Amino acid sequence: MQDLDIQKLTSIVGQQNITQNPTDLLIYATDAAQIKGRALAVIWPKTTGEITQIIAYANKKDIQITPRGAGTSLTAGAVPQNSIILDLSKMDKITQETSDTITVEAGTILDDLNTHLRQKDKYFPVIPSSDTVATIGGMLATNAAGTRAIKYGKTSDWTEEIEIVTGKGDIIKTKDINEFASTEGILCIITKATLKTTSLPEQTSITTYEFSTAEELVEKVKQLKKDKSIAAIEYIGPFTSSMQDETPKYHLLIEYENNTGTHKTTEEIEKAWKQRKGLGTVLSAAGYPKIEDPKIPEKNIAAFLNWLKDQNIPNFGHIGYGIIHCRIKPDHDLNEFYRQVKNHNGQVSGEHGIGLTKKQYIPQTLKDELKKKKQKYDPKNILNRGKMI
Ligand SMILES: Cc1cc2nc3c(=O)[nH]c(=O)nc-3n(C[C@H](O)[C@H](O)[C@H](O)COP(=O)(O)OP(=O)(O)OC[C@H]3O[C@@H](n4cnc5c(N)ncnc54)[C@H](O)[C@@H]3O)c2cc1C
Numbered sequence: 001m002q003d004l005d006i007q008k009l010t011s012i013v014g015q016q017n018i019t020q021n022p023t024d025l026l027i028y029a030t031d032a033a034q035i036k037g038r039a040l041a042v043i044w045p046k047t048t049g050e051i052t053q054i055i056a057y058a059n060k061k062d063i064q065i066t067p068r069g070a071g072t073s074l075t076a077g078a079v080p081q082n083s084i085i086l087d088l089s090k091m092d093k094i095t096q097e098t099s100d101t102i103t104v105e106a107g108t109i110l111d112d113l114n115t116h117l118r119q120k121d122k123y124f125p126v127i128p129s130s131d132t133v134a135t136i137g138g139m140l141a142t143n144a145a146g147t148r149a150i151k152y153g154k155t156s157d158w159t160e161e162i163e164i165v166t167g168k169g170d171i172i173k174t175k176d177i178n179e180f181a182s183t184e185g186i187l188c189i190i191t192k193a194t195l196k197t198t199s200l201p202e203q204t205s206i207t208t209y210e211f212s213t214a215e216e217l218v219e220k221v222k223q224l225k226k227d228k229s230i231a232a233i234e235y236i237g238p239f240t241s242s243m244q245d246e247t248p249k250y251h252l253l254i255e256y257e258n259n260t261g262t263h264k265t266t267e268e269i270e271k272a273w274k275q276r277k278g279l280g281t282v283l284s285a286a287g288y289p290k291i292e293d294p295k296i297p298e299k300n301i302a303a304f305l306n307w308l309k310d311q312n313i314p315n316f317g318h319i320g321y322g323i324i325h326c327r328i329k330p331d332h333d334l335n336e337f338y339r340q341v342k343n344h345n346g347q348v349s350g351e352h353g354i355g356l357t358k359k360q361y362i363p364q365t366l367k368d369e370l371k372k373k374k375q376k377y378d379p380k381n382i383l384n385r386g387k388m389i
Pocket of ligand 1: 078185189384
């Protein structure tokens, strides 16, 4: 790898949009996964044209690039490995709007987008819990989901068109979102997206249940999934509930987009969600800072939950969508965990992606598919080298 030609890069983006300040490099050396890498420089491009020039330079000099949105990756996807960080956060403009779509630059923060849309009684309904900072580019690159995935699916389901710059430097506009969603910045930089929007629900309400066994819980979830007015089916496991001073049972929370639920006032709804949303802090403080997100087929969920119970692994999650969030101690050996995910026919990740931390657990077929795409779009392997594959 050659030394960085900072003068050349500065001539592309301007002095105020590039840094090699040691403090900046230290901050950008990690993301929410808290694994440390090494950044050579941080660059904030402002246009697609600047990105193509940076990519041309990187190809010529064999310099690696790590794309970054807000750095909320829980799998070290945005951790640099002797690479330039390309931080998209200054590309955050709304460029076009119709009654049911909105086109934004990739660095747009979801919460800012929804604040804008709410003025028109509209919103973008795929909302990960990181929505106050997560960017549309990062959400597409990981194909983020969230608590309402049972009704609204993933980010790609609500994306009509994307503009990308491939690792070869080609600018492509495409409606084939699935070719690039979930590829975590290893094929292209997503620069723009046309997103579908929908009307805000007129009313929401919540019902909660408690169950003693995983089998009873899953049976109820199966019934509830038939009701199309339900937007979220979330559960908290018994061990996790006990850490919140709740009865050590399975707690189920159902959000309806009408007034079917028993909790109807804003205060009641906020109180019900508070217990679910405050879990991260409680579990980290209790010594379980790491989070896994396997997706398990409905028929195997009860068996998987019983295995987690035997192992004392606290869990909760988007059970209606099959995503079981498991909180793990720092020294926990994950090999047996992922053997169990495989034995229960589960996927390694339901929403957080693969990044660096899960790449040894993904199936060979997926690796082969990604390698083929890598050869097609980024043959010199300058984008997010070493991630996913
Ligand atoms: C507290 C917390 C809660 C979370 N909750 C959820 C949740 O409910 N659901 C969920 O799905 N995820 C969740 N996540 C994971 C993460 O927030 C999401 O995956 C989010 O979509 C990442 O957005 P970001 O802008 O932070 O991307 P980053 O973390 O910056 O990047 C994520 C990956 O995408 C790549 N990337 C970023 N921008 C681009 C781009 N423009 N072009 C190409 N590649 C790019 C990066 O290289 C990296 O591999 C959570 C994370 C945290 C810390």
